[in-house]
Amino acid sequence: MTGFNMEITFDLGTSEVAKAPLALPPLAELLAQAGFRVRTARRADCPSCTGRSRMTVAFIGEVYFCHRCKRTGSRESLARELGLLATDQESVIRRRIEARERARLRSVADRLREAERRVQGRARANLLSLVALRRNSGARLVALRAGACERFPGESEFAWDALRFVADHEARASASYLVAAFASERDRAVFSLHPEQRAALVERVLENGGLRADGSRWVELVL
């Protein structure tokens, strides 16, 4: 596939597309199956390039192209390389089983993403409401000390209680948000799906003062 003239291959791609059976998986999925690492909706890493090949592949619609090694092709040419176009009964049955398994995995992955999104949203809302509470209570205490009247009896005591509450909860809420938003893929999944293991993950972040995100970037817990 390497070293093809781009124009010729793209022409070939277009005519192939016309006869491509509808049951073929989307291009991104075929690229992943063929060993490309799909990074975004339009970009992937190239398995044919040696050395740095991050995001060198552009793909759109039915075609893909590696800007570095010039590897190029279409949905159908990939499907052929992957043996997805064979029509003998055995291949058809195998493909059907694989398609079912992929659909199952996709649905598990979708549910996990949804759960993570919800948990992260809650962790963020929780943290923000603590921050707002701290800010409001702090501002009221400053005003009261400067001579403002209490808006209700016992307001200043209430504000101090609120500040104590924030102090007790803010570090844990920050650590929770860090785990939900930045932890490794595995820890994020555990955090979303196993509430009983959350405390241990949060405790570890508090102890270490941060966490190692995917790709080993260190994210500091700022309190």
Ligand SMILES: [Zn+2]
């Ligand atoms: Zn390449």
